Amino acid sequence: MTSTVAIRIQGLHKRLGDEEVLKSIDLTVHQGEIVVIMGPSGAGKTTLLRCLNFLEKPDTGTITIHDRTVDSSVSGGRHHDRLIRDIRPRTAMVFQHYHLFPHLTVLQNVIEAPIGVRRLPRPYAVAMGERLLAGLRLADKRDEYPARLSGGQQQRLAIARALAMDPDIVLFDEPTSALDRELSADLTRIIKDLAARGATVVIVTHDIGFAREVAHRVIFMDSGYILEDRAPHVFFDHPSTRRARS
Known part of the structure; x- marks a missing residue:
């Protein structure tokens, strides 16, 4: 049986100022798949992630999330805006710099969107x-404010807040950057559980050990291009391009 396509990107280009940071990106991700995007700084990884959540508008190309296709050549309009409104609640993003609500407690950060958006x-x-907080070892911090949390605790709170929306697709930008080895293992378990329940996960990371453990596929990017798209053991043991080997 052919698995369901969760994400399809076709012909995606994106410029930031004078620099073209995404160049003719084509990528398909299936439901329940964990795809890790790797590559050097400036490769376009985070920009691609932000395009998937429509925080950045591509210059050309289409993004299909399940059965909703957004064509970047269409600028605004009720249909275009409605498509994005339909997609966004089903797509959660965990930012590298967390973007927590500083005036809300830990628990309030987690429940704000489920109450306001999911009703x-x-x-x-x-x-x-x-x-969610108990599963991420934050139960004793439920009434604290984000400023009183460590970096690792803020990272875990950002993850809890994203998962609270029960998303179909979860996007992670460097999720292990503030986590120690034990907490990274917890995150690996959470991500595998998400995929087992049918969620689709796309992760940008530089953490090779984490990527080996969690990925179903590894995408390697450089200079705005996808250079490799392989199973983890093939990519890490036998990368095909000179840039990936270096």
């Missing part, structure tokens, strides 16, 4: 939020 009853949202 969950508050008691249900609180119970769900407490389960």
